[in-house]
Amino acid sequence: xxxFNSLVIDYKDNEHNISFxxxxxxxxxxxxxxxxxxxxxxxxKDALSVSxxxxxxxxxxxxxxxxFSGTVIDSKSKKFNKGEKVLATGSGLGETIDGGFxxxxxxxxxxxxxxxxxxxxxxxxxxxxxxxxxAISIEKMLLNKxxxxxxxxxxxxxxxxxxxxxxxxxxxIGFETIAIxxxxxxxxxxxxxxxxxxIIPKILEKKSLNNKLFAGSIDNVGGELLDWxxxxxxxxxxxxxxxxxxxxxxxTTVFPLxxxxxxxxxxxxxxxxxxxxxxxxxKLSNKYKPSQLSLINKNCINLKEVINYSKKMVSxxxxxxxxxxxx
Ligand SMILES: NC(=O)c1ccc[n+]([C@@H]2O[C@H](COP(=O)([O-])OP(=O)(O)OC[C@H]3O[C@@H](n4cnc5c(N)ncnc54)[C@H](OP(=O)(O)O)[C@@H]3O)[C@@H](O)[C@H]2O)c1
Numbered sequence: 619x620x621x622f623n624s625l626v627i628d629y630k631d632n633e634h635n636i637s638f639x640x641x642x643x644x645x646x647x648x649x650x651x652x653x654x655x656x657x658x659x660x661x662x663k664d665a666l667s668v669s670x671x672x673x674x675x676x677x678x679x680x681x682x683x684x685x686f687s688g689t690v691i692d693s694k695s696k697k698f699n700k701g702e703k704v705l706a707t708g709s710g711l712g713e714t715i716d717g718g719f720x721x722x723x724x725x726x727x728x729x730x731x732x733x734x735x736x737x738x739x740x741x742x743x744x745x746x747x748x749x750x751x752x753a754i755s756i757e758k759m760l761l762n763k764x765x766x767x768x769x770x771x772x773x774x775x776x777x778x779x780x781x782x783x784x785x786x787x788x789x790x791i792g793f794e795t796i797a798i799x800x801x802x803x804x805x806x807x808x809x810x811x812x813x814x815x816x817i818i819p820k821i822l823e824k825k826s827l828n829n830k831l832f833a834g835s836i837d838n839v840g841g842e843l844l845d846w847x848x849x850x851x852x853x854x855x856x857x858x859x860x861x862x863x864x865x866x867x868x869x870t871t872v873f874p875l876x877x878x879x880x881x882x883x884x885x886x887x888x889x890x891x892x893x894x895x896x897x898x899x900x901k902l903s904n905k906y907k908p909s910q911l912s913l914i915n916k917n918c919i920n921l922k923e924v925i926n927y928s929k930k931m932v933s934x935x936x937x938x939x940x941x942x943x944x945x
Contacts, residue, residue, distance in 0.1 A: 619643075624720035625924060627667060628679040634670030636925060641720075646694040649727045653704055655688040657743035658718035660924065660940040661779060662863065665931035667712060668719075668924060676714050684711050684747045684888075686718030687739040688944075695727035703733040705899075707747045708887040719924060721944055728892050734903035743941055744911040745902055748779030751887040752787055753898050753906050755780075755836050755858040758883050762856045768833040769852055770794040775838030775863050776813065777804040779914075779939040784836045786811045786908045796832065798843070804937065811910045822846040826873045834858075841865025854879040915939045 626639045646652060667674035667682045675682065685707040690698050698704060709729035711717040716724070733742050764771070771788050775781040776797035788795045789812025797813035799805075805816045822842055830852040837844050840862035847857055848870050859882060874880040890898075908914065916938035919927050930936050 622721040623921070624681045624716070625668070625683075625921060626679060627675055627682055629673065629675070630678060634673070636668060636670070641722075643722070644724075646692055646724065649695045651690055651695050651698045651704070651725050651727055651730055652692040653686070653688040653723050653725060653730075654691050655686045655718055655720060655723055655944045656739045657688075657944065658683045658686045658942040659743050659746040659748070659779075660919070660927060660931060660942060661685070661747050662861070662931065664712065664719075665928040668928035669932050671932050674713055680712065681716035681718075681720050681723075682712040683717030683719035684708060685743065686711070686723060687733060687742045688723075689739075691722070693727075695730075697727050698730060698732075703739055704730050705733050705739075705742045706730050707750045707895075708890060709892060710888065713888065719921060719942070721921075731896055731899055734899050736903040736907065740941070741911055742899075744915045744939065745783065745908060746779070746939070747887055748939055749783040749902060749908060750890075750895075750898060751780050751860060751885060752784040752836070753902050754885050754887065754890055755784060755860055756787055756791075756906065757898065757901070758858060758885060759834055759836075759856045762881055762883060763854075764834050764856050766792045768855070770796050770814070770832055772796040772798055772817070772832040772835040772847065773813075773838075774798040774835070774843055774847070775861060776808050776816070777801065777937050778838060778863065780838050780860055781836075782811055782914045782938060783908050785813050786910050786914065787906045788812070789814075790907075790909055791905065807913070811913055819843060819846070823849075825849065826871050827877065830878075836860060839864045841867055844868055845870040848874050848880055848882065851878065851880050854881070856881045856883055858883045858885055860885055915941050917941065918943055920944075
């Protein structure tokens with residue numbers, strides 16, 4: 619076999635183009651590993667990139683795909699040997715270096731991890747970037763002294779990847795978890811994965827401080843909903859700002875911060891330190907292991923379906939996580 623197929627985005631003449639290209643195998647560089655990809659997943663950011671809604675790739679040409687799992691085919695790294703099962707999420711994949719929407723990938727060893735013993739190539743991608751982001755969000759809340767006894771945690775964008783896995787992990791580790799979704803059809807699903815109750819927000823109060831409803835939150839939506847959460851959180855609660863599915867703007871007041879001691883915490887799965895990733899993945903295979911991965915991963919597609927599926931995802935027509943099976 620001399621060549622392999624990859625999905626490639628290019629911005630030649632500043633216009634978004636996407637197509638399948640044939641790539642020729644080459645010599646490995648120092649500390650580089652060649653991986654045969656088995657699974658990847660379609661995240662919201664991937665869908666933006668593939669559909670051309672946002673320019674996610676830095677540079678003129680790139681293979682998209684924030685994550686992948688697969689088997690080492692060849693290695694010039696002392697850390698990885700032929701035949702080992704590996705994974706990678708974030709770390710610039712599909713943004714600054716070629717990503718996982720490909721049959722094979724050349725990857726620097728500093729972003730690669732062995733698949734933890736209690737996970738498989740499939741389950742590690744069912745967790746993927748979304749689950750990694752959920753785990754670092756929960757970790758940050760706990761480090762900031764969020765306790766089960768202080769009350770319920772609310773999760774927005776609940777039916778999405780980060781939202782669903784956050785609900786499942788929080789509920790498994792003992793938190794009362796409230797889901798916020800726009801769609802009442804998702805209520806049974808959200809209860810099955812661990813939500814104790816579900817809220818469908820209608821008119822949001824626009825006061826400086828609201829009644830104290832939640833002890834903390836994981837927010838995937840941003841904008842007016844995030845403003846409402848900040849003003850509806852109990853004293854010293856933690857709000858993790860993960861996403862901006864609705865808006866990247868935040869028009870709020872400092873009252874909740876200075877009168878209730880509310881903490882707004884940020885997370886970045888892309889820029890999470892490489893030397894701490896193993897620790898989080900070990901937790902995702904033990905204490906944080908999601909128990910409802912097959913319910914959460916509703917869709918499994920092949921590489922050829924990625925372009926159409928991305929268009930569906932950016933227009934809000936895909937629920938739950940989507941796995942890409944490469945072979
Ligand atoms: N900080 C990080 O490192 C990081 C990592 C991964 C993802 N993200 C970001 O986090 C967000 C969630 O990612 P994801 O992969 O879970 O995406 P996803 O699977 O597409 O889920 C997003 C969810 O947000 C809700 N939503 C979508 N459009 C909305 C709108 N216009 N207004 C209100 N709610 C809306 C929907 O849930 P309901 O239908 O249930 O309301 C949707 O399922 C995205 O913005 C993504 O870019 C950030």
